[in-house]
Amino acid sequence: MTTYSKVKILSLSFGISLLSVVATLSSTALIAAEESDRLNVVLILADDLGFTDISPFGGEINTPNIARLAAEGLSFTNYHTAGSCAPARAMLLTGVDSHRNGVPNIPEALPPELLAYDHYQGVLNDRVVTLASILKNDGYHTYMTGKWHLGHTPELLPSARGFDRTIAMADTGADNWEQRTYLPIYDQANWYADGLTHTLPDDFYSSEYFIDKTIEFIASNAEDDQPFFAYIPFQAVHMPVQAPREFSDKYAGVYDEGWTVMREKRRLAAEEAGVIPEGTKAVVTPGTLDWESLTEEQRRHHARRMEVYAGMVDAMDMHIGRLMDYLESIDEYENTIFVFTSDNGAEGSNIILPNGGSALSAWFDIVGYNSDYDTLGERRSWNAIGPSNATIAASPLAYYKFHASEGGLRVPLVMAGPGIKREGEKTDEFVFVTDLTPTILNLVGVNAHDDNWLGREVEPIIGTNFSEFLADSSSQVHDDFDAIGYELGGNSALFKGDYKIVINRIGQSETEWHLFNIKTDPGETEDLAQAQPVLLEEMLSDYENYVQANNVLPMPEGYNRTGAILGDSIRELRQQ
Numbered sequence: 001m002t003t004y005s006k007v008k009i010l011s012l013s014f015g016i017s018l019l020s021v022v023a024t025l026s027s028t029a030l031i032a033a034e035e036s037d038r039l040n041v042v043l044i045l046a047d048d049l050g051f052t053d054i055s056p057f058g059g060e061i062n063t064p065n066i067a068r069l070a071a072e073g074l075s076f077t078n079y080h081t082a083g084s085c086a087p088a089r090a091m092l093l094t095g096v097d098s099h100r101n102g103v104p105n106i107p108e109a110l111p112p113e114l115l116a117y118d119h120y121q122g123v124l125n126d127r128v129v130t131l132a133s134i135l136k137n138d139g140y141h142t143y144m145t146g147k148w149h150l151g152h153t154p155e156l157l158p159s160a161r162g163f164d165r166t167i168a169m170a171d172t173g174a175d176n177w178e179q180r181t182y183l184p185i186y187d188q189a190n191w192y193a194d195g196l197t198h199t200l201p202d203d204f205y206s207s208e209y210f211i212d213k214t215i216e217f218i219a220s221n222a223e224d225d226q227p228f229f230a231y232i233p234f235q236a237v238h239m240p241v242q243a244p245r246e247f248s249d250k251y252a253g254v255y256d257e258g259w260t261v262m263r264e265k266r267r268l269a270a271e272e273a274g275v276i277p278e279g280t281k282a283v284v285t286p287g288t289l290d291w292e293s294l295t296e297e298q299r300r301h302h303a304r305r306m307e308v309y310a311g312m313v314d315a316m317d318m319h320i321g322r323l324m325d326y327l328e329s330i331d332e333y334e335n336t337i338f339v340f341t342s343d344n345g346a347e348g349s350n351i352i353l354p355n356g357g358s359a360l361s362a363w364f365d366i367v368g369y370n371s372d373y374d375t376l377g378e379r380r381s382w383n384a385i386g387p388s389n390a391t392i393a394a395s396p397l398a399y400y401k402f403h404a405s406e407g408g409l410r411v412p413l414v415m416a417g418p419g420i421k422r423e424g425e426k427t428d429e430f431v432f433v434t435d436l437t438p439t440i441l442n443l444v445g446v447n448a449h450d451d452n453w454l455g456r457e458v459e460p461i462i463g464t465n466f467s468e469f470l471a472d473s474s475s476q477v478h479d480d481f482d483a484i485g486y487e488l489g490g491n492s493a494l495f496k497g498d499y500k501i502v503i504n505r506i507g508q509s510e511t512e513w514h515l516f517n518i519k520t521d522p523g524e525t526e527d528l529a530q531a532q533p534v535l536l537e538e539m540l541s542d543y544e545n546y547v548q549a550n551n552v553l554p555m556p557e558g559y560n561r562t563g564a565i566l567g568d569s570i571r572e573l574r575q576q
Contacts, residue, residue, distance in 0.1 A: 038227040039418055039444045040327075040336040041135070044320060045092070045231070046313075047085065047147060047173075047238035048401060049411060050346035050393025051270075053313055057412050058270030060254060060262075061310045065321035066414060069338050073416025074470055075426045077275045078519070080495065081344055081433040083401060083408035083488050084109075085172055086122060086149045088343040088433060089233065093150075094128040095437030095448070095461035098488070099550040101128045103150065105489050108172055108185055109564045113556045120553065123151035124161065129453045131437045132162030135229045137454070138446045143217040144168060145210040146233035152190055159195035165217045167210065168192045169235070176206040176235055176242040176312075177379040184363045185565060205244065206235040207312075211319040215326050222330055227444070232323075236316040239347055239384040240369075241309050242377045247318075248311030255306040258291030258299065259388050262306075266395035274426050281525040282396035285407070286508070289354070289388045298354045301373055305352065305385050306392065308377030337417035337443055339436065345408045346393030348400035349562075352384045398524045402561065404491040404502045406524055419443045421471040428519060429477050430495060432484050434463035442467040483539070485546025490555040494543040499528075501539045506561055513540065 052058045056070035057077070082088035082098060090096075090103035098104045099119060107122025114120040124130075132142040144158045148168040151157065158166045173182045174189040179200040181189045191198040200209070214230050221228065255262060263282065270276045291299065320340075327333040351359050356371050358364055360382075364371070369382040377383050385393070390400040394407035401408055413431065441448045442465045451460040466477040478484070480497035487493075490506040498519035504510050515528040515536045529536050546552070 037335060038139075040227050040332060041229045041440055041444060042323070042327075042336055042338050043092075043131075043229070043231045043440070044338070044340045045089070045146070045233040046316065046340075046342040047233065047235055048344060048347040049237055049313070049342035050390070050395075050400070051397050051407065051410055051412065052266045052275070052395050053237075053346070053393050054317075054412055056273065056414070057275045058266050058268075058273050060265070060269075061313045062250070063313065063317040065317050065324060066340055068324070069340060069416040070414045071424050073338070073414060073420045073424075074422045075275075076413035076415075076429065076431050077426055078428045078522075079341065079411060079413035079431045079433075080409045080486075081342070081411055082486070083344050083403055083491065085147075085238075085343050087488055089148075090124055090128075090150060091433045092343075092436055093130045093132070093231075094124075094459075095131075095434045095463040096128050096459045097434065097462060097485075097550050099552050100459045101125060104487070104552070106149070106172055106565075109489060109561050111556050111559055111564055114553055117553065119551060123156050126155075127457075127459050129449060129458050130162045131440065132158070132229060132231065133453075134162070134441060134449065135444070135446060136162050136164065139226055141165075141217075141221050141226055141228040142231075143214060143228060144231045144233075145213045145217070146206075146231075147171075147173070147235055147238070148233070154195060157192055157195050159192070163231070165220075166192065166194055167198065167213045173238045173240075174206075174235065175240060178204060180367070182240050182382070183566070184360065205315075207316045207319045210234060211323050214323060218326070218330075218332075233343070234316050237309055237312045237347075239349070239351070240381070241305065241312055241383040241385060242379075242381060243308050243311035243315050245311075245378060247315045248308040248377050250314065251307040251310040253303075254310065255303040255389075255392075256299070258302075259288065259392050260291055262392045263395040266392060270396065276396060276522055277428075277520055280396055280523055281521070282523040283398055283525050285387070285391045285394075285399055287350075287387050288391055291388075294354060301356045301376075302354065302386070302389060304373055304376050305383055306389050308383050309385050309389070309393075311377065335418065337419065337440070338415065339440065340412070340414040341436075342411040344401050345397070345403075345411055346390040346400045347384065348387035348390035348402075349384060350387055352382075352386055358382070396523045399504070399508075402489065402491070402507060403504050404486065404488070404493040405504060406518060406522055408491075409486070409493065410518075410522065415470065419467060419470055422473060425473075427469075427473070429466075429469065430498075430519075431466060431477055432463065432495070434461070435466055435477065436463065437461060438463045438465040439467050439470075441465075443470075483542035483546070485543055485550070485552075487547070487552050489561055490559060492543065494539050494546065496539055496542060499535065499539065501536065501543065506555065506559065515539070 087098035102125030170190040397407035399405035399407040
């Protein structure tokens, strides 16, 4: 017998007043309403998106849906993540440092010497709890569609880490048009649906498919009034950079002036938008080619690569808009927290050469890829923007992906929805990737764990809950004495207040630490190491404490990241 029936019988039998019955029913209805109004969460993760690639951050790429979220919420212009895919994703989903969650580097780049250590496996270990697991335990439906990159085996797939329904690409990357690998380090593109091997449809395009499946998952449970958590890690704009021609052709001619001009245009637009301080300076990233010294054909090919890149960002935004429209159609938009960010800065790997050839041309011939101008970005085409174009995406920051410089670590963060009351504002408050898990949990009223999860010991969440800051600018996320360390593949940084120390040992072969005020100098143009030696030594001591506390291991002598990722594959190709 229902509660309502029992109340009704009692009122008839014992003369309870009609008023008391109405009060009981109203209370029951209120409880039901509260249950049905529990907040949903949509966590959108772009891949290799640069700091100024979206329009609210000064980019020329058309991103009206992300711009809408920025207008309805709060944009963070001093948000930092890891410099590479897997460590960023592991920290984002757990709130735990990458050296404790098992993913200090992408597995493809880990040298054999470090694989002997349990915390250097490049896959998410069982000592951490994902955001999905925590929310699922609290009654949430949990969905994931996109790139996983935290493990291939059944116990490591997202279906075993808290997600109810999944479409997961397990590798570091894959083709966006069909089920094929994108580098010779894999025999095949590894796709899974709900933990089982998955075959992609013939009409597959990654951004479209991820949103189609997300909508399908949400719709399947739309009638039960339980909240949902949807994690959408796009492949855009990871290489191979590919987009439907209708999107890339929208940017024809936009990049014909080259990276020097475009980088300055982005800097000025970001300054005008309030993304960077007025008068921000920028350096020329080492390795950037001289646009004027290139042939007309080389310039043409470089510009087209960026047109396709812009088209891929544009297409991703359009499909994000489809999800927003769907949530509005089912009256869930206003009840949903949106988080949009990127896993790291823009990809600057030099795989496509200035003349349109490739360092992987032998493999391209074997598998049927090409980098021809006329079909660039379309099916069977392999595209990457390269290091010089990557400076546009990162503008006005220094360097790009893999580096511990700002261009590798500083990316857009936009949050909108219930609890984010600072609508249309931008903030330069420092936030780190591990801060997102505890903040999201607090926004939806779910308790974070410390070092115990359902009776077993786990790594505690170290991130800072900044939900109060989302409603009140007078609060502070991190105080001036809060030291936050970072290391990935030999490149290191430590943040403290407005300051940052940084060294890029791998890729740039630096031997000395640099000191920057990244609040006033996000372009890292004025090294303060000699001017403020006391502060430098203090922060170096903080970094050593971080190394000791998290068992950060040094990279083996002679370590080469590209060699670790592609070495064996390149050697095999040369022997063929």
